[in-house]
Amino acid sequence: MTPADYEKFRKLSPFELKDQLISLASGKAQRAMLDAGRGNPNFLATTPRHGFFQLGMFATAESELSFSYMAEGVGGLPRQDGIEARFTSFVAANKDQPGVAFLRRALSFVRDQLGLSAEGFLLEMTAGILGCDYPKPPRMLKYAEKVVRQYLIQEMAGSTMPAASTDLFALEGGTAAISYIFASLRENGLIKPGDKAAIGMPVFTPYVEIPELRDYQLQEVAINATPESGWQYPDEELDKLLDPAVKIFLIVNPSNPPSVKINDAGLARIAEIVKKRPDLIIVTDDVYGTFTDNFRSLYSICPYNTILVYSFSKYFGATGWRLGVIATHAQNVLDYALANLPEEDKLALDARYASLTPDVRGLKFIDRLVADSRTVALNHTAGLSTPQQVQMVLFSLFALMDGRNAYKTALKNLLHRRESALYRNLGINAPDDEGSTHYYTLIDMTKLATELYGRRFARWVMTHVDHETILFRIAEETGVVLLPGMGFAVRKPSARASLANLNEYQYASIGAELRKMADEYYERYKAEKKLEAENAPKE
Template identity: 65%
Template sequence: MAKTDYSQYTQLSPFELKDNLIALAQSHADRTMLNAGRGNPNFMATVPRRALFQLGLFAAEESEMSFSFLSEGVGGFPLQDGLTERFQGFLRRHAQSPGVAFLARALSYVRDQLGLDADTFVREMVEGVLGCNYPVPDRMLLTSEAIVKEYVLREMGASTLDRDGLDLFAVEGGTAAMAYIFNSLRENGLIAPGDKIAIGSPTFTPYLEIPHLNDYELVEVLIEADPDLGWQYPEAELRKLEDPAVRAFFVVNPSNPPSVKINDAGLRTIADIVAKRPDLILLTDDVYGTFADDFRSLFAICPANTILVYSFSKYFGATGWRLGVIATTRDSAVDRQIAALPADTRAALDKRYASLTTEPAKMKFIDRLVADSRAVALNHTAGLSTPQQVQMVLFALFNMMDAGGSYKSALKSIIRRRDAALYRQLGEQHRDDENSVDYYTLIDLQQTCRALHGDAFAAWVLKTQNPIELLFRIADETGVVLLPGKGFGVLHPSARASLANLNEYQYAAIGSALRKLVDEYFAQFKASAGKS
């Protein structure tokens, strides 16, 4: 049989390579495939989902009241008079249902703790879950924005920021947010082909690929995290941001795949750089921030310069819902840069947005994001679907009302036990790190081989084995699917394993399978040493 040429796979994105590895892992009928390549969690928040479904039942009944003379299943808009009282009656009648009990507590929390109008909240939730109106405002429903804003600021370590000085744009998950932001930065003359953009590396593979597309043609400046420093960014790397040619710094925090939050020293360095470079745009994807202890986003330390992206997908097990938000401040450095663009560029932008406002020059960047997301001309139908916004609100309330943090503690415990099980069976001591989130783990080939069988063996493996071929052999011989660290910008041979999508015993099985493979290589190493 001809030997497979694995070099053909070296240029594939890890997420495309994954399909080839899955096919190989599934090719053996006598075993179960263990796919640790996906970041999709196998846990989820059930109570806010129950609440959504119960809210939907109430809303459907309310709709049917408007056209009750018809028998064809036709409903109308819910009647506003007495809506909150009827909702409270519904809550009392079905108080034993976990979802309904949560809705009752949520109504009290919104009114008594957040100080929002109960009638307005109920009306927005009922109409929203029915999806019977266009999203108005298109950027985000008003009460929904107020609630989600409170949640995001708390989780991002930015509770001291003025709520009235912030704007949110509800979007179809974090990936849509990034697509919209890059597009609007380009459309508004803030990035152009040949511009430098700094990227914190390692990082989510698509974020390394986007700048190279012919849509952007940007020059990447990698800010390399150091594995010997617990995957923190050395100060010398961060100081690359002082180069005035660097237009923006794009970072995932906590990182993917190292799963480490930027420590206080790194945050201070970035704040110092921004003080010297008030024109620097910070773009931060903080989807894993809710898994971290005492997390602080760049948005908390440099709010005016930061465009924050947060997704509900991982923490609430809601990847299929596509729920995310973009946050900016109303004194945004991005808005100041747009105002300072050359006159001809500003004139072209005024023309672009002229159909939306009589004063397009005053249009905020976040509102330009909304318009650009619908090619401007379709701005009147922009916005995230209202049922999605309602589910987002219920997720946010579920978290804020969990005063003891029991849900968060449970998730942290789940993923950290999985991490411990994998490394225990692998036979390698996994270092604890207060900045680690452990949503993913990077299995360092050299470090693992050195820890198990010494320096000489580790050097032999690096010299004689193709890391991509190792992943295919692992998939073929063990049924375990891992992704190559190289595809995420990791410099040393490594494999990324998600700790979110399998059960604890399965991670132990992965550790055992990897240990067996390493021991087989060690036997080959000893045999080759005996011949030499």
């Protein structure tokens, strides 16, 4: 491809651009394509999956207790009476099967540590994995909500909040959560065209695109983190939130792609701002929080103002499961804002939600979210499928019972080794930002050129190499797929590499290929400088 061919792809989002880069990278059969573009992990949690499939066997046997006289494979709904005793017998008969010991421990934890009814929990999980009934309540199954919020408070708040103060809505991943939140905010008059939406940048690209859509027509205000401060948000950037025209602050924490959590000073600064802006709505996507030590979500700092979005996709290797939750505090700015809408707006909302309850004005925002996710009229069929909720519960219990954080430590070590392999073969030191998840890495092109061959070479690269199209050349010539940092609102020429979806030796190969290309550019630079010197006027 020529530079002119690259031009037509400039406006694509990084995730659409990725397909073009993959096509280029896979163009030569003799070369292996190394796709470090998308963040889908190549690791996953096996123990809770073993548990899921073993639970399915138990549940099917429970179903067959009814209509067992029929030979046509017809079962019935599971029954609570005696279910714990039957489960104990199942565990004893299958104790050597993978996942069964995990299920035994999980039931003990639910009963002995969370204080929940063992029979009630087992019945919900058994019926849930069979998928034999609608989700009830639609927002989230009763025991599922209690278990998952315990996990969230542990991982997102360091167990500093009472779990019972949090309401959850189980849904199809973090992206569905953001879509539903913006739609309900608009439908309920909490954001309107022309309002300002602050966005913590750099950020996952769709979060820049959504507020600009015709559906919302919001004015975007960039809250820029800086690499000079370890990708933290300077006070002068956060102070933009003091503008009363800013209605909502959308942030990914830890960030994507810098992969760095907000430090204690940044959290404290935002808390100070919220005291002056008690009407500010914060939406925080904390999908990468479990990859850092001592993570604290904004939800734990400013619970009244914050909607927490969490997805199980990355930490448990479950992007295909589509598992996520929205969390709001029992007392929150959203419900307060609804109560203080103009009477004209309240009357319109009374009509919108009239089919749900005679007391529309007492309907919480999170329950409006559920209804809006099914266009209100189909609220009775809302809710995440019950087998999905069961897997979510088993993931949560797996983490809650891991007192030594063995799984978390293993993943963190895995990502560290991959990052080290990439930069070791590239020939420069890996970034050492405090609070990094190491899930992604941003390769700063200027910094790379400077560290390899000095500032003069770096200046030459910035003026002689089109950094906006170099990723096409990298893909075409080396088979390495990276995403452009500018597509994530990174203001410096850079490339994002996921450290989650390839093996260690492949990251070493990526580093070596990038170094080889850098060396080629350096040879061109030296040749050009030599020619300039030879053609310089003689004194």
